[in-house]
Amino acid sequence: MLSVFCEQVESLYPHPGWVELDPEVLWSHFVGVIKEAVQAAGLHMRQIAGLGISTQRATFITWHKRTGKPFHNFISWQDLRSAELVNSWNKSLLLKAEEAAKKNNCCFGTVDTWLLYRLTKGSVYATDYSNASATGVFEPFTKCWNPTLCNLLSIPMSIYPSVKDTSFNFGSADSEIFGAPIPIMAVVADQQSAMFGECCFHPGDVKLTMGTGGFWNVNTGGHLFASRSGLYPLIGWKIGEEVVYLTEGCMSDIGTAIKWAQDINLFTNVDETAKMARSIVDSQGVCFVPGFQVSVNDPYLCASFMGLKPSTTRNHLVRAILESIAFRNKQLYDIIVKKVRIPLQTIRADGGVSNNSFVMQMTSDLINKKIEKPANADMSSLGAAFLAGLASGFWTDKEQLKKLRRIEAVFEPQKDSEEYRPAMDTWLQATKRSLHW
Structure with missing residues (x-):
């Protein structure tokens, strides 16, 4: 680059x-x-x-x-x-x-x-x-x-x-x-481009983008998959006779929620947030429900903090926001495992929020899967460059693109997902209370 x-x-x-x-x-x-x-x-x-x-x-x-x-x-x-x-x-x-x-x-x-x-x-x-x-x-x-x-x-x-x-x-x-x-x-x-940039070329390849919104994409090859519980089919890309389909699940308020927290001075620099979250044992029962635009298929869901106490600090609020991202990742991943009848391969994450080690590690723990993070978080731009390069003859095939992949970090499960069960159950209860506002 x-x-x-x-x-x-x-x-x-x-x-x-x-x-x-x-x-x-x-x-x-x-x-x-x-x-x-x-x-x-x-x-x-x-x-x-x-x-x-x-x-x-x-x-x-x-x-x-x-x-x-x-x-x-x-x-x-x-x-x-x-x-x-x-x-x-x-x-x-x-x-x-x-x-x-x-x-x-x-x-x-x-x-x-x-x-x-x-x-x-x-x-x-x-x-x-x-x-x-x-x-x-x-x-x-x-x-x-x-x-x-x-x-x-x-x-x-x-x-x-x-x-x-x-x-x-x-x-x-x-x-x-x-x-x-x-x-x-x-x-x-953008999401299909990020999928291409991550070199998710084969059925079962999984891409998680966490930017303004969050998107889970699975390469389903030549088959279309949809679900009433939150997954929908997309065309990933069409190049000549090749048509690749994806199934997708999304969450709309990841980067939006983090930017809002910064705007109200919960932190100065987004790089601080992982350290703030780790500085405390848990969120002390505080839950954040992301819903500034739309979430869980309810356009009337409202964003909210619940469980606030006199002892609640900025660190608890920040941790609650980051935990909500990981919990929503867990929800969508479970739907994918249940509904997509294709063996899932390595998960590759990108987007600005993938730079947050707390979110990445907690997500890996919750889904009990290894997650790779590329050296370049902006896979959407890279995917567009790859596609333009193929059309112009700069590259001749996808095998050349695979050789350009650079992995910066790998997150592997470190805690049993059951350890998060009480906190996630509380968060799910908070989410239900925010519906149909």
């Missing part, structure tokens, strides 16, 4: 439960980080063989096909307004989009589609199978947009982008943007 550059895109919260992104801010940050990263690497844009784009999924926008002007902000995957729309559909937000759709002037897309459209000055209107499969409108079994659902919701099929392979030549970024045309050789959803 030659260089890294980051720029945070702030979420907007116009109303309680609403989460949006400003499309122009996202676009300017996107262009800016590419320019800064290339400059920091001492390279020129003309030297770039291909661009791989990994984006958060299920965050959508609609815009005018002719002018390119958005009808509204991005609606984030963490947004909860759909819970109310189920009972009372409010069309006012999308009225302009509805009128444009009737005239075949409306485009619908997730972040990747929007970026492709902007990069190519409107000449490419497309997405890939990994992003499409996460919208809820794309049918992973038939690999096409769902006409029955669209008809039921009165959504014209014309608004949806064409769906391309994940590792594919999507065209080139307009030379006015970066000073030279850069081939766009891969577009992929």
Whole structure:
């Protein structure tokens, strides 16, 4: 890796439960980080063989096909307004989009589609199978947009982008943007990209990402698995004739909860949290239920602390937050073991929270499995680079990619999971009390 550059895109919260992104801010940050990263690497844009784009999924926008002007902000995957729309559909937000759709002037897309459209000055209107499969409108079994659902919701099929392979030549970024045309050789959803970056290429390979949200993914090969208890099928990637499916379970408030704790001064630096948690024997009965956006399939679950006492300290609160992540990991892992009828292989973890040794060790203890942590926690970016490299011929096969894997740490079970039983039972009770708030 030659260089890294980051720029945070702030979420907007116009109303309680609403989460949006400003499309122009996202676009300017996107262009800016590419320019800064290339400059920091001492390279020129003309030297770039291909661009791989990994984006958060299920965050959508609609815009005018002719002018390119958005009808509204991005609606984030963490947004909860759909819970109310189920009972009372409010069309006012999308009225302009509805009128444009009737005239075949409306485009619908997730972040990747929007970026492709902007990069190519409107000449490419497309997405890939990994992003499409996460919208809820794309049918992973038939690999096409769902006409029955669209008809039921009165959504014209014309608004949806064409769906391309994940590792594919999507065209080139307009030379006015970066000073030279850069081939766009891969577009992929973030969790599927992290799966590819971890080299989870075989059925039974497991990836755990802990970032803003938490995601367990299992490579199920050519088979689709779903469960009413929290797992859903996705297309991992499509490269030529190869179509790889995943099953996924998610928890939405990992990084969000930790950032909130930092914002209210429970700690100064996130690196302190593992030490704070270990400085005490237990959380003293304090439980934290993560639910700032959505969790355990209940959009009305509220985030809460329970079991507070006069003796409760910041360390107890921080430990309770970290324990909640490990407990939720245990819940999802147990569902996967029960529902996915494939022998599970080594678990590979990534994402910013994977740098927290307390969470990693406790998760390993609870599930009684070894967990590998790579040297580079940002597997989503690496996966996009791998996919772009394959499309551009920089690498010829996946075996070359496997040789590039670097493991920084391995966490193996050190305590019997039964030792955590009383604390987890208390946490489960706290979770039930936070439902349907």
